[in-house]
Amino acid sequence: MAKDLPKVLVLGPPTCFSTFESLYSHKFNFLNPKPSGLSLQQFILSHNHNPSTIPAIFCSAAYSITTDVLNLLPSLSLVVTSSVGTDHIDLNECRRRGIQVAGAGGVFSEDVADVAVALLIAVMRKVTVANRYVRTRRERSDPWDFPLGYKLSGKRVGIVGLGSIGMEVAKRLESFDCIISYNSKHQKTSISYPFYSNVIDLATSSDALVVCCALNNQTRHIVNKDVLLALGKEGFIVNVGRGGLIDEKQLIKCLMEGEIAGAGLDVFENEPHVDEKLFAMDNVVLSPHSAAFTVESTTSLCELVAGNLEAFFLNKPLISPVMLVE
Numbered sequence: 013m014a015k016d017l018p019k020v021l022v023l024g025p026p027t028c029f030s031t032f033e034s035l036y037s038h039k040f041n042f043l044n045p046k047p048s049g050l051s052l053q054q055f056i057l058s059h060n061h062n063p064s065t066i067p068a069i070f071c072s073a074a075y076s077i078t079t080d081v082l083n084l085l086p087s088l089s090l091v092v093t094s095s096v097g098t099d100h101i102d103l104n105e106c107r108r109r110g111i112q113v114a115g116a117g118g119v120f121s122e123d124v125a126d127v128a129v130a131l132l133i134a135v136m137r138k139v140t141v142a143n144r145y146v147r148t149r150r151e152r153s154d155p156w157d158f159p160l161g162y163k164l165s166g167k168r169v170g171i172v173g174l175g176s177i178g179m180e181v182a183k184r185l186e187s188f189d190c191i192i193s194y195n196s197k198h199q200k201t202s203i204s205y206p207f208y209s210n211v212i213d214l215a216t217s218s219d220a221l222v223v224c225c226a227l228n229n230q231t232r233h234i235v236n237k238d239v240l241l242a243l244g245k246e247g248f249i250v251n252v253g254r255g256g257l258i259d260e261k262q263l264i265k266c267l268m269e270g271e272i273a274g275a276g277l278d279v280f281e282n283e284p285h286v287d288e289k290l291f292a293m294d295n296v297v298l299s300p301h302s303a304a305f306t307v308e309s310t311t312s313l314c315e316l317v318a319g320n321l322e323a324f325f326l327n328k329p330l331i332s333p334v335m336l337v338e
């Protein structure tokens with residue numbers, strides 16, 4: 013009987029949730045407020061769920077796990093998020109309350125890196141403009157008036173955040189003979205790429221920046237106006253991390269004024285809202301925060317989430333814990 017199974021509250025159901033539910037509803041009793049249209053508080057009250065019997069949350073990056081949410085759930089001991097990013101979770105408060113947190117670990121790294129490189133090629137070589145050009149003109153005009161793009165091979169690429177995604181980006185770009193350097197919270201002793209402790213210096217020494225670090229108080233607007241100006245008029249930027257890593261107002265201004273050459277963006281500062289000024293720009297390629305999601309990564313994610321929930325309910329160590337230290 014579902015009511016005898018361990019309860020898992022599902023918040024902002026992750027895109028994989030319907031698959032996940034069909035695979036694992038024999039193991040967990042999923043409580044999903046979304047279809048009811050009720051607020052979390054109303055849901056808990058109206059369904060007579062004793063909040064003290066809810067030990068675990070499964071959430072997506074679209075749902076903020078704030079102190080207010082945690083206050084509604086006095087027995088909460090686990091938050092599992094379907095994302096790599098944890099900026100939607102009040103980690104300090106979780107630490108204070110002894111709540112464990114598990115994330116998506118490395119399941120998305122290759123897919124996100126693939127899209128980072130795809131966006132870089134697309135914006136530098138004008139792939140989306142070319143696509144529209146052919147569809148609207150149907151044949152090559154004479155004289156040929158398609159604008160020239162920039163070569164990626166051999167370019168200097170600065171990676172902001174050399175974690176598991178950043179390393180996959182570097183690996184891919186090495187096969188394009190790109191010259192890699194990076195900025196990270198700390199220099200990595202095992203990595204021979206040049207390290208820049210200052211993102212402005214990294215931008216000055218790069219033809220393109222790929223931003224893939226975590227968003228937190230230290231990294232918000234890590235790419236600001238000064239970084240964009242240092243990247244320069246022939247510089248490109250790709251963001252597959254979080255929108256808040258770049259000062260989007262300044263980015264749009266720099267794109268409009270030709271202070272940088274172009275941008276490939278999978279993430280936006282005020283998601284799900286996307287600033288419409290970006291839609292009119294030919295030097296911008298957009299993607300709907302979908303870099304992580306493939307058929308394969310979704311399957312791996314479902315297995316990982318189930319593994320974390322099972323481990324938790326068996327009092328075993330989590331498979332992909334998020335470190336709750338500052």
Ligand SMILES: O=CC(=O)O
Nearest residue numbers: 094095096097304
């Ligand atoms: O954006 C996706 C993630 O954080 O997993």
